[in-house]
Amino acid sequence: MYQGTLRYDDDDEDKLDFESFIIRDNEIAFRATTTWNKYEKWLIDSNAIFNGQHYETGLVNSTQVMNSSRTASCQVIFSEVVPLESRVKVKGYWLEDCVEYHFSGSLERKD
Secondary structure: OEEEEEEEOOOOOOEEEEEEEEEOOOEEEEEEEEEEOOOEEEEEEEEEEEOOOOEEOOOEEEEEOOOOOOEEEEEEEEEEEEEOOOEEEEEEEEEEOOEEEEEEEEEEEOO
16 A cells, blocks of 8 residues: 655645555555645545556546535546555546646555
């Protein structure tokens, strides 16, 4: 299992905090919180399935942490997942309302 923070490529304020990122044979199980517009927090708990090119969740709901009744449909795609000795390098994007929000960085191994 890996944990840590990934940053959005074009945004200094917002980030993706991964509570868990588990790489399996054909999927990645993950639970993450993202900040949106610096102050909003959204939770996503999903599996991304490998489709031959990348890992993707399909259309899922994220839930606003401060107000659990508010949801938004999104898709998370991991386009590059490179396991190293003590970390994993990750690139991908959050897709919502036909807009891609690209993120990248490394997550640390936690046993």
